Amino acid sequence: MSDRDNLKTYPSLSRTPRHVGFIMDGNGRWAKARNLPRHLGHRAGMENVRRILRAAVEFGVPIVTLYAFSTENWQRPQSEVSGILDLLREALANEINELDANSVQLRHMGNWENLPPDIQECFRTATAQTQHNERLIMNIAFNYGGRQEIIAAVRDIVREGIPPEAITEEVFAAHLYTAGQPDPDLIIRTSGEMRVSNFMIWQGAYAEYYVTPVLWPDFDKDEFYKALETFAHRERRYGGIRPA
Numbered sequence: 001m002s003d004r005d006n007l008k009t010y011p012s013l014s015r016t017p018r019h020v021g022f023i024m025d026g027n028g029r030w031a032k033a034r035n036l037p038r039h040l041g042h043r044a045g046m047e048n049v050r051r052i053l054r055a056a057v058e059f060g061v062p063i064v065t066l067y068a069f070s071t072e073n074w075q076r077p078q079s080e081v082s083g084i085l086d087l088l089r090e091a092l093a094n095e096i097n098e099l100d101a102n103s104v105q106l107r108h109m110g111n112w113e114n115l116p117p118d119i120q121e122c123f124r125t126a127t128a129q130t131q132h133n134e135r136l137i138m139n140i141a142f143n144y145g146g147r148q149e150i151i152a153a154v155r156d157i158v159r160e161g162i163p164p165e166a167i168t169e170e171v172f173a174a175h176l177y178t179a180g181q182p183d184p185d186l187i188i189r190t191s192g193e194m195r196v197s198n199f200m201i202w203q204g205a206y207a208e209y210y211v212t213p214v215l216w217p218d219f220d221k222d223e224f225y226k227a228l229e230t231f232a233h234r235e236r237r238y239g240g241i242r243p244a
Contacts (some may be wrong), residue, residue, distance in 0.1 A: 010059070010225050015232045017185035019063040020056070021207070022201055024049075026191030033215075039083040039087030044217035046087050053104065055221040056136060059228055063137045063181060065109065065198050071145035074114065085119065088142065092122040092242075096129060103135035109177040110144035111152065139178065146201030149177055178203055186231045189223075190216040208234050 005171040031041030056064050069084060084136055099106060106125045153175035183203040192213035
């Protein structure tokens with residue numbers, strides 16, 4: 001980010017979401033448009049995360065969830081999957097001290113299954129190191145799927161012996177990966193695709209959606225502000241009607 005970007009000021013927003021989810025789509029297309037290999041698109045996407053985290057703090061968004069790797073992404077070519085895992089290792093190793101210094105709390109969302117042991121350990125170390133930070137919560141949805149999350153929650157409820165009549169929305173939500181966090185108010189999808197892609201199916205029931213054709217590596221601070229500005233003007237009725 002340039003110094004000019006850092007100095008730019010933005011009008012105050014009338015309302016700011018407590019929790020923003022990002023479906024970070026378009027890394028491959030970004031690379032293809034520049035005649036670059038796909039792994040460089042993923043690297044550019046990873047580098048953009050820093051910019052968006054700084055913007056979230058500036059705009060007063062306390063929780064962000066980044067959809068980094070789905071349970072279906074294992075079907076991609078092995079070389080691409082290996083490259084994404086290497087980028088994750090690099091990010092967890094090189095960025096965690098800076099995140100900690102800036103009071104960012106990192107949490108993992110997803111299934112440990114299929115994750116290499118060293119990455120599991122990296123996540124454990126990173127989450128333990130940052131667990132008391134309060135400036136920003138960053139959920140990394142890696143090896144994550146909304147349906148898988150719901151199944152995992154049901155299994156936990158069954159294991160705990162909770163009787164059917166005691167299962168409420170609150171009880172169910174307490175068994176999701178986002179337990180203790182508010183549901184996302186806003187979910188942003190880059191690259192223009194009009195689908196949720198198995199992301200936060202339960203939590204996003206009443207989220208506002210913002211879809212932009214901008215590819216994730218190009219989704220900068222200005223684009224983020226546009227999304228927040230649009231959200232601020234949305235009327236949220238949660239199934240009701242606007243009072244006369």
